[in-house]
Amino acid sequence: MEPWxxxxxxxxxxxxxxxxxxxxxxxxxxxxxxxxxxxxxxxxYFAIGHRLxxxxxxxxxxxxxxxxxxxxxxxxxxxxxxAALTPRHRERAxxxxxxxxxxxxxxxxxxxxxxxxxxxxxRKNCGPHALADLRRKLQEERAIFIIFPEGGRSxxxxxxxxxxxxxxxxxxxxxxxxxxxxTGTFEALPPERNIPRPVVITLTIGDPLQFPLTANDRTGxxxxxxxxxxxxxxxxxxxxxx
Amino acid sequence: xxxxxRERLFGFRHAFDDPVTIVLTLTALTLFLLAPVLILVxxxxxxxxxxxxxxxxxxxxxxxxxxxFILIPVLAGAFWTIFAVATLSFLCYxxxxxxxxxxxxRTISLIVVIGILFIAFAALDNWYRLYVxxxxxxxxxxxxxxxxxxxxxxxxxxxxLGVLGFALFGSALGNLGNMANDWNYRPILLLIIxxxxxxxxxxxxxxxxxxxxKFVPNTSPNKTVGGALGAIALTTPLVAVGGHFIWSxxxxxxxxxxxxxxxxxxxxxQFGDLMLSSxxxxxxxxxxxxxxxxxxxxxxxxxxxxxxxxxxxHYVNYVVGFAVGxxxxxxxxWQI
Numbered sequence: 001m002e003p004w005x006x007x008x009x010x011x012x013x014x015x016x017x018x019x020x021x022x023x024x025x026x027x028x029x030x031x032x033x034x035x036x037x038x039x040x041x042x043x044x045y046f047a048i049g050h051r052l053x054x055x056x057x058x059x060x061x062x063x064x065x066x067x068x069x070x071x072x073x074x075x076x077x078x079x080x081x082x083a084a085l086t087p088r089h090r091e092r093a094x095x096x097x098x099x100x101x102x103x104x105x106x107x108x109x110x111x112x113x114x115x116x117x118x119x120x121x122x123r124k125n126c127g128p129h130a131l132a133d134l135r136r137k138l139q140e141e142r143a144i145f146i147i148f149p150e151g152g153r154s155x156x157x158x159x160x161x162x163x164x165x166x167x168x169x170x171x172x173x174x175x176x177x178x179x180x181x182x183t184g185t186f187e188a189l190p191p192e193r194n195i196p197r198p199v200v201i202t203l204t205i206g207d208p209l210q211f212p213l214t215a216n217d218r219t220g221x222x223x224x225x226x227x228x229x230x231x232x233x234x235x236x237x238x239x240x241x242x
Numbered sequence: 243x244x245x246x247x248r249e250r251l252f253g254f255r256h257a258f259d260d261p262v263t264i265v266l267t268l269t270a271l272t273l274f275l276l277a278p279v280l281i282l283v284x285x286x287x288x289x290x291x292x293x294x295x296x297x298x299x300x301x302x303x304x305x306x307x308x309x310x311f312i313l314i315p316v317l318a319g320a321f322w323t324i325f326a327v328a329t330l331s332f333l334c335y336x337x338x339x340x341x342x343x344x345x346x347x348r349t350i351s352l353i354v355v356i357g358i359l360f361i362a363f364a365a366l367d368n369w370y371r372l373y374v375x376x377x378x379x380x381x382x383x384x385x386x387x388x389x390x391x392x393x394x395x396x397x398x399x400x401x402x403l404g405v406l407g408f409a410l411f412g413s414a415l416g417n418l419g420n421m422a423n424d425w426n427y428r429p430i431l432l433l434i435i436x437x438x439x440x441x442x443x444x445x446x447x448x449x450x451x452x453x454x455x456k457f458v459p460n461t462s463p464n465k466t467v468g469g470a471l472g473a474i475a476l477t478t479p480l481v482a483v484g485g486h487f488i489w490s491x492x493x494x495x496x497x498x499x500x501x502x503x504x505x506x507x508x509x510x511x512q513f514g515d516l517m518l519s520s521x522x523x524x525x526x527x528x529x530x531x532x533x534x535x536x537x538x539x540x541x542x543x544x545x546x547x548x549x550x551x552x553x554x555x556h557y558v559n560y561v562v563g564f565a566v567g568x569x570x571x572x573x574x575x576w577q578i
Contacts, residue, residue: 004399006343008525015532028336028345029352 020113021103021120023133031114032091038115039090043083049198050188054084055242056205059178064092064142066176066208069166069228071159071236072148074185076196081146081180084203094119095146123151131168138175149225157186159236162229167221176208179228181235204239206231244569250425251321262429262487266436270309277302300536308543316431320422321366323431327419328362333540335411337530342403349387350404353380358412365419369571373420377413381405415548417555423565433484434507434554438546441477441511448472462519470512478504492562499561510553511546518545
């Protein structure tokens with residue numbers, strides 16, 4: 001017989017509220033059901049309300065680990081990317097969201113964790129260990145991360161330079177980064193609005209990039225960020241043209 | 243649905259029909275009123291640290307919630323009791339699946355959850371034959387469900403864990419729900435739960451007072467022979483006296499049989515505690531979760547009840563019978 005290989009949940013020993021804010025969180029049966037229901041509803045909403053068009057869906061790897069990196073100009077972005085994933089992918093998909101917006105209070109962190117399966121990224125005091133935890137989770141749990149490397153929403157719709165945190169997740173690994181260009185989300189829900197407008201949204205998915213030979217240091221991280229940024233810029237342009 | 247069934251399921255007016263229910267409820271209330279005074283006196287006398295004091299108060303507050311979680315459904319009616327037992331089964335299984343890692347095996351976990359749902363239905367329906375059939379059928383389904391990933395590696399482990407989980411938290415714990423099919427279920431359930439929880443406390447206190455020799459040092463280093471014997475000596479008469487009033491005039495109402503019931507509650511309760519200690523020690527964990535402040539997880543609190551439920555049910559069922567005269571197949575037996 002093989003040695004015993006089942007391990008306790010990585011979040012064992014955390015109180016419920018600590019667990020929702022932890023990147024070690026692992027979903028159970030009910031939570032998985034909640035994510036699936038939530039993203040199925042979102043998918044219908046985007047199909048009807050925004051006529052979401054996805055170009056290049058066949059370029060998504062069949063299974064995790066991989067990282068979806070996109071431009072960020074609206075709260076709709078993560079939801080649109082999540083809705084674009086297949087039900088099989090959603091099980092392991094984690095939108096990486098700003099801790100100070102989505103995990104500040106008990107209510108928002110419970111909602112973000114249970115409904116969206118989001119993981120917090122604390123922007124002000126995010127040490128290297130937080131990214132190291134995410135890097136480990138990505139590989140060990142064959143996870144799918146939805147991340148926005150600009151580090152925040154663009155306030156005017158134009159793309160900002162990518163931060164090198166993305167590089168810290170994937171440099172020196174075979175984990176593919178799938179660049180995505182989103183258009184229409186800014187017009188649908190700009191920062192000053194609370195209710196989205198029914199604007200057409202287009203998502204263009206590019207060929208996955210891998211960085212096994214890029215050094216896992218500051219120069220390497222910047223290289224990763226720069227190369228993904230230029231691809232995302234192209235794809236966003238293609239989306240706009242489409 | 244007959245009138246007698248409706249009254250049993252939802253008839254909260256019958257909550258205090260039996261004097262034992264009144265006595266147990268009042269005792270619980272008195273303990274809750276006295277406990278703050280005792281905590282204050284004890285912490286002052288022992289000059290406890292603030293951490294220790296906070297833990298005691300956390301425990302006390304949690305006990306109030308737990309008591310409400312038990313008392314309200316039991317007093318409200320059999321329907322709510324069975325609902326609460328099913329909730330308890332789910333919460334216990336959830337913690338078990340998370341600490342053993344079984345929750346990652348989604349198919350098996352889903353089968354166990356469906357099994358628990360059916361167990362709750364069988365209890366609610368008073369369909370004992372379905373209840374009996376559910377154990378082998380669910381085990382067969384788990385064995386089949388384990389085949390779905392087409393990965394023989396780890397098959398015995400995931401199926402074994404699934405069967406143990408269903409046996410303990412579905413089939414065994416579900417007997418508490420089955421007991422609610424007896425017309426006079428309230429004092430029976432309250433007495434058993436009360437006795438099992440007190441049994442833990444008795445073992446703890448007696449262990450501190452006369453415990454010298456370690457009982458099972460590898461499984462649970464704090465347990466002592468003195469504590470275990472003390473708990474038996476105190477819990478047995480408590481159950482016997484309560485049982486005498488509940489089952490007066492029936493075949494169970496003889497000193498030997500009542501003491502037998504008490505000994506079962508005390509010994510099996512302690513084994514339930516040791517069973518969870520073994521599971522946790524095997525996994526290298528201290529608590530099963532941090533859901534209840536001051537106590538740990540739901541399993542940490544209700545571990546002693548898991549094995550007592552089937553033992554008491556079958557003992558009483560053998561001697562006097564449960565749910566005698568109650569209509570069976572309440573919902574599934576409807577004629578169209």
